[in-house]
Amino acid sequence: DIRMTQSPSSLSASVGDRVTITCRASRNIDNFLNWYRHKPGKAPEVLIYYASNLQSGVPSRFSGSGSGTDFTLTINSLQPEDFVTYYCQQTYNAPLSFGAGTNVEIK
Amino acid sequence: QVQLVESGGGVVQPGRSLRLSCAVSGFTFSSYGMHWVRQAPGKGLEWVAVISYDGSNKYYADSVKGRFTVSRDNSKNTLYLQMSSLRAEDTAVYYCAKEGTAYDLGGDFDYWGQGTLVTVSS
Numbered sequence: 001d002i003r004m005t006q007s008p009s010s011l012s013a014s015v016g017d018r019v020t021i022t023c024r025a026s027r028n029i030d031n032f033l034n035w036y037r038h039k040p041g042k043a044p045e046v047l048i049y050y051a052s053n054l055q056s057g058v059p060s061r062f063s064g065s066g067s068g069t070d071f072t073l074t075i076n077s078l079q080p081e082d083f084v085t086y087y088c089q090q091t092y093n094a095p096l097s098f099g100a101g102t103n104v105e106i107k
Numbered sequence: 108q109v110q111l112v113e114s115g116g117g118v119v120q121p122g123r124s125l126r127l128s129c130a131v132s133g134f135t136f137s138s139y140g141m142h143w144v145r146q147a148p149g150k151g152l153e154w155v156a157v158i159s160y161d162g163s164n165k166y167y168a169d170s171v172k173g174r175f176t177v178s179r180d181n182s183k184n185t186l187y188l189q190m191s192s193l194r195a196e197d198t199a200v201y202y203c204a205k206e207g208t209a210y211d212l213g214g215d216f217d218y219w220g221q222g223t224l225v226t227v228s229s
Contacts, residue, residue, distance in 0.1 A: 001169070034215040036152075043219035044144075044152065049207060055217070087152050091213045094166035096142075096154040 002026050002090050006099025012107040013078055021073045021102045023088035028068050032092035035064055035073045038101075039084045047086075048073060078104070109133035109218045111203050116223030119193055129186040129203030129220055137161070137181040140206035142216060143188050145199035155201070156188065160210055171197075193227045200224050 003026040013019050023033065031051040038044040046055045048064035051071055061076040075082055083106050088099040115127040129141070143155040156167045156177040165177050176189040186203050201223055204216035 032213060036216075038152070043202060043221055044204075044216075045219070046207070046215045046217055049215035049217075055215070085151075089152075089154075089215075091215070093213075094157065095168045096157070098152045098154060101151040 001095055002029060002092060002097055004088055004090055004097050004099040006088050006102055008102060009100060010103040010105060012105045014107045015078055015080060017078050018074065018076050019078060019104065020075075021086055021088075023066075023071045023073070023099050025069045025071075025090055025092075029090045029092035031067045032090055033064075033066065033071045034089045034091065035062075036087045036089065037082070037084055038087060039081075044087070075104075109205070111205065111218055111220035113201060113203055113220045113223035116201065116225045118226045118228060120229050121194060121227055123193055124189070124191040125193060125225060127188040127190065127201055127203075127223060127225070129188075131184050131186065131203075131205070134205070134218075135209075136179075136184040138209040140212045141177075141179060141186045142204045142206070143177060143186075144202045144204055144216070144219075145197075146202070146222075147196070147199040150199075153199075157206075157212060158186070159212060160206075164212070190225070193225075195227050198225060198227045 005024045033051045035048040036044040086102045142157045158177045174192045178187045205218040207214040207217035
């Protein structure tokens with residue numbers, strides 16, 4: 001099974017800051033890596049698919065990069081609605097798996 | 108617009124069974140794979156199961172294999188998760204989610220339901 005290691009588990013930032021979240025797969029997953037934002041009490045929403053593709057309707061301040069085993073999600077100019085939890089996910093093969101999540105908190 | 112609505116959650120005793128449903132609308136259900144994902148209280152997201160667009164392929168997380176069964180009725184636009192031999196650690200909000208690419212598995216989950224809470228407790 002593929003294990004996804006996401007870091008940091010939490011971070012503190014201010015509105016307008018740029019933050020980076022990383023995700024490492026336990027083996028090669030090509031570009032089968034997605035990023036989600038999960039607001040409390042809401043359904044998760046996909047931000048980035050296939051490592052670097054911005055989902056339709058998602059603000060351009062979100063970007064993704066990486067391939068193989070190492071991936072990053074960058075959020076430029078944090079907005080108030082961005083202070084929630086983020087997850088990476090591999091869909092290279094079953095069983096699919098998520099990272100443990102990164103909680104972005106207001107400093 | 109695309110909608111996914113889960114139902115069937117509730118409180119159930121350990122060892123008992125429960126069936127969740129996910130009613131969908133706004134897209135051609137029979138063309139897309141569907142997933143179940145859960146989130147235990149205070150924990151992260153955990154993928155549970157997937158079923159291909161035609162029901163011919165199914166895969167499960169190790170934690171539920173042999174106890175949970177995913178199925179679908181394309182004539183009713185409904186996805187199911189039959190859960191048996193439930194344990195306390197199955198307590199979670201269960202979400203259904205749609206594959207982003209038709210006739211394929213391995214893409215993102217582009218639409219999710221709001222979730223239904225399952226509590227396993229005596």
